[in-house]
Amino acid sequence: MRYSEMFLPTGREVPSDAEIISHQLMIRAGLIRKLTSGIYSYLPLGYRVIRKVEQIIREEMNRAGAQEVFLPMVQPAELWQESGRWEYYGKELLRLRDRHDREYCLGPTHEEVITDLVRNDIKTYRQLPRNLYQIQTKFRDEVRPRFGVMRCREFGMKDAYSFDADEAGAEVSYEKMFAAYTSIFERCGLKFRPVEADSGSIGGKYSHEFMVMAESGEDAMIVCEKCNYAANLEKAEIARPEKKETGEKDKLPLESVHTPNVRTIEEVSAFLKVTPRDIVKTLIFNADGKPCAILIRGDQEVNEIKVKNYLGINELTLAEDDMILHATGAPRGFAGAVKIKTRIIADYSVMNMVNFVTGANKEDYHLKNVNIGRDFNVESFADLRVIEKSDTCPRCGGGIQFVRGIEVGHVFKLGTKYSKALKAVYLDRDGQEKIMIMGCYGIGVGRTVAACIEQNNDENGIIWPMPLAPYQVIITPVNVNEGQVLQAAEKIYKDLLFRGVEVILDDRDERAGVKFKDADLIGIPLRITVGQKNLAGGNVELKERKSGKTTIHPLQNIVSAIEKSIAGSINPVAGKQT
């Protein structure tokens, strides 16, 4: 493409509403423009990158045996009512009505549609397993879109769904997708890692998120320094400690202390001259409408997702004042496990505590020397807290590190959540009706592009890895008014086009500096500079965007040098297509 004919508006100024580097660069390099909050247009350069990612996804999905479909974006309410998510999904689901006043939603994901499709046309185990995928625009009415295409409302996503006859088959499907995702992100040239994650509102048993490592990432995770355990902070497990028996004689007599207006952990520890580690924090939660007490050591934090999963409930919030009053008999700030009128679940952190401090369930009083077993009993001990720097790997006991990342892919084992609700059943070998086992697998396409920029940029702009680069080469004639220079550049341009290289010829009548700056900003991996000086010796200059290294090549060798460089930096599809 000739630069002079391209729609490629680049900018020098950093847009005022772009916070993170990828957002700034995507606007400055003319990849995207915002239409309205959380909704973006992709310009030609940006769309080329999107298509590169999509193509890699297609190749790897096909190779894994998945088949591409294209599903509707507008979906009838009935289907969502059938799965129960019309009620459950909340405001993120954009609902609309047609001229007949019938209700629809814009698809934020496609479990319902795909399950409906499959249940109508798959009847026997002979037709299983199947894995169908699509690359579609999704709409989620995010509360707060931000970071450009990283968290937006309308976004491109690849979603795949697997249907299996049994658990063992579902496991195989999951493993295949896990492997395909690994190939996809490797081919994109990203530094990433799969981490164990909570499965969120999509539901299902367990899942892995594919995280692109980036400081600006919205997700926090921990990685083990020794083994390959890595997990989202929400999910990161904490090993059960060993139970130490305390002799009855070590338990000091229970004592009630007047603590006027002393409520928070900080206030209590200061008032009683103890550390937060000596206090057991009693949090009253509203668990699907019923109160539940969660005990945890005073210096630690409850992981609400763990609590939610442990209790197997839908909604968990900290209890309102009147629920606390009702459950404890005291206002907020004085809750304790002794004689409380709720279930009591304790985090492992309190399992071995002795002679600790708690609220007294009485206004302005706390208890000292409280002991489990003697003063109260807990229903069970469980892993309910947020992992901390001082914790160790739950698998191998090694040290852990806290890192941040961008979630670009997520693979779920859905089980029968949707197939059961929507009655996606088949007949097995024995003529028995069985429910299909599902899996679902997503990749954020736009987000992958943004994540790539987060990992590959410098003060001059984007540095595309070759597999995602919108163009592989840019030819920069230093001065288009010098006939020989332009002619030489045109010749190289035609030769490269002929060889199938994706190339831009910067034929604009601009000063060299402007062209260099633009070439760097839009991040084309290879730049051929054609200038009077080198040309006099029959040479041109090749500059690598990533390393900044320049090499001089005779005119007749430049095309082969380029082809060699490109071949060396594209990860081809391994193995044959199916």
Next chain:
RNA sequence: CGGGGCGUAGCGCAGCCUGGUAGCGCGCCUGCUUUGGGAGCAGGAUGUCGAGUGUUCAAAUCACUCCGCCCCGACCA
């Protein structure tokens, strides 16, 4: 949904407090010079000042209402 901020030329911003001719830089157009890292000089175009209502002789400026956008929080594949 709660808190805060912003809306003035394509982009980045000043002007508003203290009402009276709408400005600056970049970009854009024309000409001349320049030509290996965002050139110089000269000339030029571009605005419902987010919208509406009110106060006033007079509103970008003051008041009220609405809309949009951004940030923090809550929420969230």
